[in-house]
Amino acid sequence: MKRASIIMIVGSLCLLGLFAFPLWNIMLGAPQYPDPLGMNIHITGIQGVSEFDLQNIDGLNHYIGMKTIPKADEMWEFNVFPIVIIGMVLLGVLLGILGYIGKIDYRYFLGWFLLMSILGIMGMYDFNLWLTDYGSNLDPHAIIKVINEDGTPMTYKPPLFGYKKLLNFDVSSIPATGAWLMFVGMALTVVAFIVGWKSTGSHSSHQTHKLATS
Amino acid sequence: MKKYSLYLVAVLGSVLFLSGCGNQNGNDSSNGALASNNAEKVYVAPGEHDEFYAFMSGGYSGNVAVYGLPSGRMFKEIPVFSQFPTNGYGYSEETKPMLETSFGFVPADDSHHPDISQTNGELDGRWLFINGNNTPRIARIDLKTFETAEIIEVPNSAGNHSSSYITENSEYVVAGTRFSVPIPQRDMPIKDYKGNFKGALSFISVEPETGRMDIKFQLIMPGFNYDLSHPGRGKSHGWFFFTTYNTEEANSLLEVNASQNDKDFIAAVNWKKIEEYVENGGGTMVPANYTHNVYSDETHSATSTMKKEVLTVDPTKVPGAVFFMPTPKSPHGVDVNPTGDYIVGNGKLSADLTVFSFDKMIAAIDGKKYDGEAYGLPILKFEDVLAGQVKSGGLGPLHTEFDGKGNAYTTFFISSEVVKWKVGTWEVIDRKPTFYSVGHCMIPGGNSRKPFGKYLVSMNKITKDRYLPTGPELEHSAQLYDISGDKMELIYDFPTHGEPHYAAAIPASILAPKSQKIYKLAENEHPFATKNVSDARVVRDGNEVHVYMAMIRSHFTPDNIEGVKVGDKVYFHITNHEQDFDVPHGFMMIGQKNSGLLIMPGQTKTSVWEPKKEGVWPFYCTDFCSALHQEMQGYIRVSPAKSNIDLSWSLGE
Numbered sequence: 050m051k052r053a054s055i056i057m058i059v060g061s062l063c064l065l066g067l068f069a070f071p072l073w074n075i076m077l078g079a080p081q082y083p084d085p086l087g088m089n090i091h092i093t094g095i096q097g098v099s100e101f102d103l104q105n106i107d108g109l110n111h112y113i114g115m116k117t118i119p120k121a122d123e124m125w126e127f128n129v130f131p132i133v134i135i136g137m138v139l140l141g142v143l144l145g146i147l148g149y150i151g152k153i154d155y156r157y158f159l160g161w162f163l164l165m166s167i168l169g170i171m172g173m174y175d176f177n178l179w180l181t182d183y184g185s186n187l188d189p190h191a192i193i194k195v196i197n198e199d200g201t202p203m204t205y206k207p208p209l210f211g212y213k214k215l216l217n218f219d220v221s222s223i224p225a226t227g228a229w230l231m232f233v234g235m236a237l238t239v240v241a242f243i244v245g246w247k248s249t250g251s252h253s254s255h256q257t258h259k260l261a262t263s
Numbered sequence: 264m265k266k267y268s269l270y271l272v273a274v275l276g277s278v279l280f281l282s283g284c285g286n287q288n289g290n291d292s293s294n295g296a297l298a299s300n301n302a303e304k305v306y307v308a309p310g311e312h313d314e315f316y317a318f319m320s321g322g323y324s325g326n327v328a329v330y331g332l333p334s335g336r337m338f339k340e341i342p343v344f345s346q347f348p349t350n351g352y353g354y355s356e357e358t359k360p361m362l363e364t365s366f367g368f369v370p371a372d373d374s375h376h377p378d379i380s381q382t383n384g385e386l387d388g389r390w391l392f393i394n395g396n397n398t399p400r401i402a403r404i405d406l407k408t409f410e411t412a413e414i415i416e417v418p419n420s421a422g423n424h425s426s427s428y429i430t431e432n433s434e435y436v437v438a439g440t441r442f443s444v445p446i447p448q449r450d451m452p453i454k455d456y457k458g459n460f461k462g463a464l465s466f467i468s469v470e471p472e473t474g475r476m477d478i479k480f481q482l483i484m485p486g487f488n489y490d491l492s493h494p495g496r497g498k499s500h501g502w503f504f505f506t507t508y509n510t511e512e513a514n515s516l517l518e519v520n521a522s523q524n525d526k527d528f529i530a531a532v533n534w535k536k537i538e539e540y541v542e543n544g545g546g547t548m549v550p551a552n553y554t555h556n557v558y559s560d561e562t563h564s565a566t567s568t569m570k571k572e573v574l575t576v577d578p579t580k581v582p583g584a585v586f587f588m589p590t591p592k593s594p595h596g597v598d599v600n601p602t603g604d605y606i607v608g609n610g611k612l613s614a615d616l617t618v619f620s621f622d623k624m625i626a627a628i629d630g631k632k633y634d635g636e637a638y639g640l641p642i643l644k645f646e647d648v649l650a651g652q653v654k655s656g657g658l659g660p661l662h663t664e665f666d667g668k669g670n671a672y673t674t675f676f677i678s679s680e681v682v683k684w685k686v687g688t689w690e691v692i693d694r695k696p697t698f699y700s701v702g703h704c705m706i707p708g709g710n711s712r713k714p715f716g717k718y719l720v721s722m723n724k725i726t727k728d729r730y731l732p733t734g735p736e737l738e739h740s741a742q743l744y745d746i747s748g749d750k751m752e753l754i755y756d757f758p759t760h761g762e763p764h765y766a767a768a769i770p771a772s773i774l775a776p777k778s779q780k781i782y783k784l785a786e787n788e789h790p791f792a793t794k795n796v797s798d799a800r801v802v803r804d805g806n807e808v809h810v811y812m813a814m815i816r817s818h819f820t821p822d823n824i825e826g827v828k829v830g831d832k833v834y835f836h837i838t839n840h841e842q843d844f845d846v847p848h849g850f851m852m853i854g855q856k857n858s859g860l861l862i863m864p865g866q867t868k869t870s871v872w873e874p875k876k877e878g879v880w881p882f883y884c885t886d887f888c889s890a891l892h893q894e895m896q897g898y899i900r901v902s903p904a905k906s907n908i909d910l911s912w913s914l915g916e
Contacts, residue, residue: 084844101781101842108816108843112890192891 050155053245054148056237057158061141063234064134067092070226073176074098075207077106079217089225090176092130094121113205113216114191115183126175137165141238148245155245162238169231177209301754304745307334312775315707315768317720318377318391318404319741321345322762325372327393327404332707332718332768333743335757343402343411344372344395348858352411355860356834356869357789358558360567364398364416365552373397376427376491376765379406380469384431384496384712388773390474392427392436399423401438401467403474407779408560415476416553418573419446419463419483425492429469431500431712435534436476438465439505443486443512446575447549456514460486463575464505466534475557480541480574482532482585485638486512488521489530491596491662496712497603499621501535504606508593510637521593522612526645528587528637529597529608531624536584537576546576561788563867579639586628587642590617596662596703600671600686601712605650609660609673616660616673618689620650651689655682661702662765664709666716666746674701674721681721681744683751695751697742699725706746707768715770719744719751722763730758739763780844782865789867791836796820801912808833808910814848814862815840816889818914819882822897826910829874829903835860835882838867848895849885859885874901 071089076098078085086106087098095118097103107117121127141161147153184206195203195216205215208222224232307313313331316338321328325345329338346353346362353362353370362368372395380390390412391404399417404410417423417438425439443460445451451459464482469475487507495502507528513520540546551573558565578585592610594617599606606624608617627647634644659677666672670692673682679700683693701723707715726740738758745752784794793799793811799820802809808831813820819837827833839848841864851859852872860868874880884895902908 105843108841 050151050245050248051149053155053158053241053248054145056244057148057161057241058142058145060234060237060241061138061145061161063230063237064138064141066230066234067134067227068131070230071096072225072227072231073222074225075220075222078219081217085219088118091227092127092134094127095119110205112192114188114194115205116186116188124179126172126179130172133168137161137168145241155242155249158238158242158245162235162242165235165238169235173209180206180209183207301745301752305333305335305743305755307331307336313771315715315718316771316774317705317707317766317768318379319722319759319763319766320374320377320393321760322375322739322764323371323373324761325374325395326761327374327377327391328760328763329409330757330759331771332720333755335741335743335755337760339409340760341404341409341411343393343404344369344374344398344400344414346370346858350861351858351868351870354858354870356871357562357564357867360565361411361414361556361558363554363556363567364400365418365554365569366398369398371397372400374402374761374764375424377767378427378429378436378710379767379769380433380474381429381431381711382433384500386708386711386713386769386773387433388769388777390433390469391767392429394423394426394438396423396426396441399426399438399440401427401436401476403436403469403476405474405560406774407777409778410558412474412558412560413476414554414556415467415478416555417463417465417467417478418551418553419444419448419461419481419575420465422488425464425489425505428492428494428503428710430494430503430534431496433469433471435466435479436469437492437494437503438467439489439492440464441488441490443488446483447551453514456486457512458486460512460514462487462489464489464492464503464532466537476555478553478570478573480537480546480576482537482576482578484530484578484585485640487528490594493597493599493606493710495599495603495606495621496601499599499603499606501533502621503532503534504597504599505530505532506590506594506597506608507587508595526589526591527593528642529590529594529606529619530640531586531588531606532578533584537578537581540581540584541574541576545581546574548572549575559788560782561786563782563787563789563792583628585640586624587637587640588619588624588648589634589642589645591615595660598663598665598671600665601667601714603712605686607663607671607673609662611659611661611676613660614655614658616653616655616663616684618650618653619648623650624648653682653684653689653691655684655691657682657694662704664704664706664719665714666706666709666719667714668716670716670746672704672706672719672746672751674704676700676702676724679723681719681751683746693750695744695753697721697723698729698740698756699723699727701742703763703765705766705768707770710767715768717745717747718768719746720766720768722759722766724762726758729756781842782863784838784840784842784865787838787865787867789836789838791834791869792867793820793836793838796840796914799912799914801826801910803910806831810835810837810912812837813840814838814850814884814895816846817884817891817895819884819895819897820914821912822914823916824897824910824912825900825902826908827874827899827901828906828908829877829901831874831901833872833874833899834869835872836867836869837862839864841865846888847886848888850882851885852882852899853880861886874899877901877903 073090076087185204315332317330342352399420403413405412420440422441424441443462446461462484468479488509492505509521590608592613594608595611596609606619633641657675657678726737743755839862
């Protein structure tokens with residue numbers, strides 16, 4: 050159980066990577082942009098991959114009537130997400146410590162994982178809502194208005210995950226380093242759960258095994 | 264004629280093919296079937312980049328053109344000494360000061376010899392220097408922005424031709440006069456030239472961090488013609504060599520009268536000794552008038568300052584500083600090999616090259632073995648300093664470059680060929696024709712301790728039938744040779760703009776990564792910049808109207824202006840708000856007696872318009888900037904001089 054608790058602590062601490070690395074990355078390439086424009090979505094705000102990428106994306110988006118990319122203080126998420134992550138890190142470390150000193154058992158680790166998964170899915174849902182709004186809530190006076198074959202106005206929602214062609218742009222959207230660290234951390238908490246389960250639940254079989262081999 | 268050319272090409276092709284086959288013992292193991300595939304050697308596939316940047320002087324265009332090697336594609340023309348309506352250089356208020364001289368505003372020149380800055384004798388790719396030959400000036404081009412950053416006028420000089428060669432740590436860029444003149448200039452009979460005219464050799468210091476130029480001293484030499492020059496390098500670092508002709512000091516019909524002496528001189532100048540002399544207070548400060556024009560990337564503006572004095576040095580006052588080496592037949596180019604051991608004099612009226620030994624020169628100086636003197640300056644004995652002569656078999660040698668592998672390549676104007684010979688044994692290894700009448704040749708880094716001996720470019724004076732005819736006036740012609748094997752192979756030719764006298768080339772890997780993409784708007788310190796669209800405005804000051812204008816895809820702010828009157832002088836101060844690579848905007852105003860502007864992202868430029876007629880007059884963006892470029896336009900209402908309409912401006916109202 051001590052090993053499981055240490056894994057639990059390490060796994061929770063992996064979430065701190067989200068403060069150093071972006072959560073998500075969206076790249077926009079086009080014939081005119083052999084070096085694609087890109088934005089890195091951090092839990093604290095959106096940054097350009099290169100210095101002037103956000104400004105240039107906004108400049109291009111004004112043709113199709115998209116709103117400008119929100120600043121950190123224009124979205125509540127960028128205030129709440131860091132608090133949630135810090136909270137989950139603290140909770141995970143606390144659970145690890147309590148597990149280490151034997152106050153709680155391994156099932157709490159799975160509980161943390163399930164809570165984090167729910168929060169993560171809520172975060173993705175929220176992110177997708179924003180992408181949808183960003184891509185479809187367009188200025189009615191937009192310079193370029195493209196109508197789909199079915200007569201509806203074309204929208205420009207970037208994909209939540211994967212690749213999409215939007216007019217002349219090839220848009221890709223994939224998790225970035227911070228998200229991968231978070232996934233690794235979450236996976237470690239599951240490992241902590243399994244290791245904890247094995248070490249306490251199968252204590253007697255371990256003994257048997259030892260006898261059999263001696 | 265056409266048939267003849269085809270025949271010539273066929274013969275040439277078979278010669279090249281044969282030489283390719285006969286090259287099996289060459290060092291380059293790639294010689295073989297591929298060697299004859301010249302198309303492959305110069306083909307740079309779409310989207311691929313060239314291996315070298317080549318900066319070719321534009322001659323009478325006054326500019327520098329940037330080419331790629333081996334493709335021969337032209338990337339850019341950099342305006343230097345000439346007004347350039349393409350982007351407004353020399354027309355915009357910011358760049359007019361660049362062309363100020365002691366003669367006033369001079370809108371054109373004749374650019375000759377570019378040279379790239381060096382550190383420890385190797386190309387460092389920071390700056391390119393080039394001389395204006397006609398109204399003597401030296402320019403420094405910044406190789407991050409590929410724009411002219413500074414121009415300094417050279418007083419007491421005329422025909423600034425033995426220029427602009429730099430020493431191996433870029434300590435000095437050197438500018439010598441081709442025409443001797445009265446110093447100081449004065450009204451005197453031309454026939455009194457002899458003994459009275461002087462030739463100034465200027466050593467212009469280059470500030471190591473900023474590249475700023477300043478004339479450290481001018482060596483006031485006898486009244487010969489100082490034709491070309493080169494720095495010593497390696498062991499001969501600290502010396503500079505100048506060819507002279509017209510040691511006869513003729514002042515008329517020079518083609519006859521300056522060709523009488525069997526030998527003219529190569530002047531060897533120990534500049535370190537003179538530097539020491541002036542640093543110890545030597546030399547005479549004399550009154551002079553010359554401009555120093557500096558461009559700032561922060562203010563996007565140039566300033567012109569008139570300098571009032573220059574330090575001159577009488578070479579006879581500095582013993583051991585200047586010596587003459589007799590050189591046959593009116594030498595043109597003087598070139599120093601990469602190790603600095605040999606000084607090659609190219610006697611343009613002879614068949615042979617004269618090569619001097621630096622070691623022998625020092626020995627002769629130490630032994631004080633002189634063969635008389637000229638105007639108090641010792642002449643060394645020809646035989647004492649001679650290292651060897653290249654019996655070329657050609658006629659009219661002009662310039663020599665080196666490949667860093669112990670070989671030299673000399674151009675022959677009269678016999679129209681490039682001759683390859685071995686340094687040290689002086690034997691001729693190969694010769695190839697050029698088309699036609701070659702001036703300089705150039706090997707990337709050929710002017711340094713470390714040449715990149717892969718290609719040689721010959722820059723020819725005569726084009727004739729090389730390309731489709733374009734009436735009487737033709738561009739010049741350059742030829743590209745592969746010099747990686749024992750034998751040179753002519754692999755390509757391409758037209759060049761103006762008259763490229765000389766060129767300097769450098770591996771793209773040194774320059775391309777640091778080529779600047781935009782100017783940062785946040786760092787724009789132009790006094791008339793409009794950094795926020797909310798600051799866009801129109802201000803009247805008497806009959807001057809200042810328009811603070813911003814531009815971004817795809818509109819001007821403001822784009823409707825009223826209250827301008829006939830007789831006003833309207834200054835458009837336009838700031839490009841783009842911060843995206845390769846999104847310039849242009850500007851032109853109907854009836855403007857000026858060039859348009861081409862404004863890079865983050866940059867501010869100013870154009871003046873003096874409306875003469877009432878009406879409503881449009882302006883527009885001249886650079887196709889976006890899908891809505893055609894919409895990028897505006898109007899100015901011009902009212903009668905006595906009207907009382909207030910200034911007003913707007914966008915989107």
